[in-house]
Amino acid sequence: MTASPRTGAGPLRPRARSILRERRFVLLWCGTTASGLATWALPFVLGLAVLDRTLTAAGLGIVLATRTVGFLLAVPISGVLADRYSRRAVVFWAGLAAALATPFIAVGLGRSVPLMAVAAAVVGAGQGACRPAFQALTAEVVDSDRRQQGNAAITLAVRVTTLVAPAGAALLAVVLDTWWLLVGTGALWLVAALLPPRGLPAPAAGGKRPRLLGEFGEGVREARRHPWFLAGLGALAAVIFTGYSATGVALPLVSRDRYGTEAVLAAALTAYTLGALAGALLVARWKARAQGWAALAGLALYGFAPLSLLLPVHPVVVFAAYALAGLGIELFNVPWFTATQREVEPRLLARVSSLDFLVSYGLAPVGLAFLAPAIDAFGQRPVLAVCALVCFLAPAAAALVPSSRGFSRQERT
Known part of the structure; x- marks a missing residue:
C-alpha cells in the first residue's frame, strides 16, 4: 500500500509492487496454505474412512474432538513461546509435530481409536501452535504499508482451501486408499514447517523469565x-x-x-x-x-x-x-x-x-x-x-x- 494505515486515504488506490512478487511472502503464503489444506482435508478423509467402515461415526467424533482439545490447549502456550523465541522456530516445530503425528492416525485406522485420538490431539496442538506464530511472523515478513494486502492474500488462500481440500481428497480417493490420504496430510504439514522464511531473531532473554501463565x-x-x-x-x-x-x-x-x-x-x-x-x-x-x-x-x-x-x-x-x-x-x-x-x-x-x-x-x-x-x-x-x-x-x-x-x-x- 502506498500510504500508512492511519492516513485515512481514499477508497481504491493503485499498488506499487504486488506482495505476491516478494519471495519471502510467497514462501510464507505457501506455508500457511499447506497448513490450511492439511487442516481442512483431515476431517474429510476421516469421513471417507467412515464410509468405507474402517472407522465408526463415534470414533470419528472422538478423533475430531481430541484434535480440537489439542488446538485449544496449544494456542495460549504457543503464543507465549512465539513471543519468547523465534516465530519461525515455533512454526517449524509445530508443523513438524503435526507431520510426525499424522501417520499414527493412519496406523490406528481400523485398529485403535485411542491411538488415533492421541495422534489427532498432537496434530491439533501443531495446528494451534502455528496460528499465533504465523500471525506474528506475517508482521515480521511484510512491511506495514502492505500488511492488509498480505493478510488478504493469506485469508484468500484459506478460503480456497475450504473448497480445494475436500474436493481434492475426494478425487485422490479414487486412486488412493484412506491410509495414503492421511499420510498425505502429514506431508502437507511438513511443507508448512519447512517453507516459511526466517523472521526477526529471537529476543534476548533478560534475567529470569516469569512462568508461562504469567507471560x-x-x-x-x-x-x-x-x-x-x-x-x-x-x-x-x-x-x-x-x-x-x-x-x-x-x-x-x-x-x-x-x-x-x-x-x-x-x-x-x-x-x-x-x-x-x-x-x-x-x-x-x-x-x-x-x-x-x-x-x-x-x-x-x-x-x-x-x-x-x-x-x-x-x-x-x-x-x-x-x-x-x-x-x-x-x-x-x-x-x-x-x-x-x-x-x-x-x-x-x-x-x-x-x-x-x-x-x-x-x-x-x-x-x-x-x-x-x-x-x-x-x-x-x-x-x-x-x-x-x-x-x-x-x-x-x-x-x-x-x-x-x-x-x-x-x-x-
Missing part, C-alpha cells in the same frame, strides 16, 4: 490497553457463538425439513465460501476511511444468515444471505488482523493473537453444543431470531467504543 497474562494486559480490540473480540465471539452455531445446527435442519433436500445446505455453504473469496479480493484493494466501523459493519452482515432461516423464503434468498455473511466476515477479518499487527506491541503480538484465536475458536464448539438444546427447549424460530439479533447488535455495540472507528487507540480527529 500469557502480560499478553492479556496488552490486549486490555486496546479498547477497540476487546470490543471487536467480544463482537466476534458473540457472532461465532450465535451465527456460526446457527449455520452448524439449524441450517442442516432447515435444509432437510423445509426444502426436503441436502442440496440447500451444500449450496448455502458454497455461497458463503464464494462470498468470503469476494470479500478477501475486495479488501485487498479497498481501504475504508473508518476501517474499524466498516469491518464491524461487515461482521454484522452475518446476521442475515440466521435471519434467512426464519421464514419459508425461496432457497435463493438463503444463498444470498450466506454469500453476504461470507463477504462480511472477510471485510472484518483482514482489517482486524492488520490492525492487531499494527497496534499491538511487537514483542507481545503472538500472545494477543493467541487470545484472539482462543476466544473465537474456543466458543465455536460451545455454541454448537448449546444451540441444539436451545432449539429443542424454545423452538427453532425464537432461537434463530435471537441469533440474528445478537449478530446485528453485538458489532453495533462494539462500534460505540471510541477507538473502534479506525481500530486504533490513536484515532484521527
Whole structure:
C-alpha cells in the first residue's frame, strides 16, 4: 500500500509492487496454505474412512474432538513461546509435530481409536501452535504499508482451501486408499514447517523469565490497553457463538425439513465460501476511511444468515444471505488482523493473537453444543431470531467504543 494505515486515504488506490512478487511472502503464503489444506482435508478423509467402515461415526467424533482439545490447549502456550523465541522456530516445530503425528492416525485406522485420538490431539496442538506464530511472523515478513494486502492474500488462500481440500481428497480417493490420504496430510504439514522464511531473531532473554501463565497474562494486559480490540473480540465471539452455531445446527435442519433436500445446505455453504473469496479480493484493494466501523459493519452482515432461516423464503434468498455473511466476515477479518499487527506491541503480538484465536475458536464448539438444546427447549424460530439479533447488535455495540472507528487507540480527529 502506498500510504500508512492511519492516513485515512481514499477508497481504491493503485499498488506499487504486488506482495505476491516478494519471495519471502510467497514462501510464507505457501506455508500457511499447506497448513490450511492439511487442516481442512483431515476431517474429510476421516469421513471417507467412515464410509468405507474402517472407522465408526463415534470414533470419528472422538478423533475430531481430541484434535480440537489439542488446538485449544496449544494456542495460549504457543503464543507465549512465539513471543519468547523465534516465530519461525515455533512454526517449524509445530508443523513438524503435526507431520510426525499424522501417520499414527493412519496406523490406528481400523485398529485403535485411542491411538488415533492421541495422534489427532498432537496434530491439533501443531495446528494451534502455528496460528499465533504465523500471525506474528506475517508482521515480521511484510512491511506495514502492505500488511492488509498480505493478510488478504493469506485469508484468500484459506478460503480456497475450504473448497480445494475436500474436493481434492475426494478425487485422490479414487486412486488412493484412506491410509495414503492421511499420510498425505502429514506431508502437507511438513511443507508448512519447512517453507516459511526466517523472521526477526529471537529476543534476548533478560534475567529470569516469569512462568508461562504469567507471560500469557502480560499478553492479556496488552490486549486490555486496546479498547477497540476487546470490543471487536467480544463482537466476534458473540457472532461465532450465535451465527456460526446457527449455520452448524439449524441450517442442516432447515435444509432437510423445509426444502426436503441436502442440496440447500451444500449450496448455502458454497455461497458463503464464494462470498468470503469476494470479500478477501475486495479488501485487498479497498481501504475504508473508518476501517474499524466498516469491518464491524461487515461482521454484522452475518446476521442475515440466521435471519434467512426464519421464514419459508425461496432457497435463493438463503444463498444470498450466506454469500453476504461470507463477504462480511472477510471485510472484518483482514482489517482486524492488520490492525492487531499494527497496534499491538511487537514483542507481545503472538500472545494477543493467541487470545484472539482462543476466544473465537474456543466458543465455536460451545455454541454448537448449546444451540441444539436451545432449539429443542424454545423452538427453532425464537432461537434463530435471537441469533440474528445478537449478530446485528453485538458489532453495533462494539462500534460505540471510541477507538473502534479506525481500530486504533490513536484515532484521527
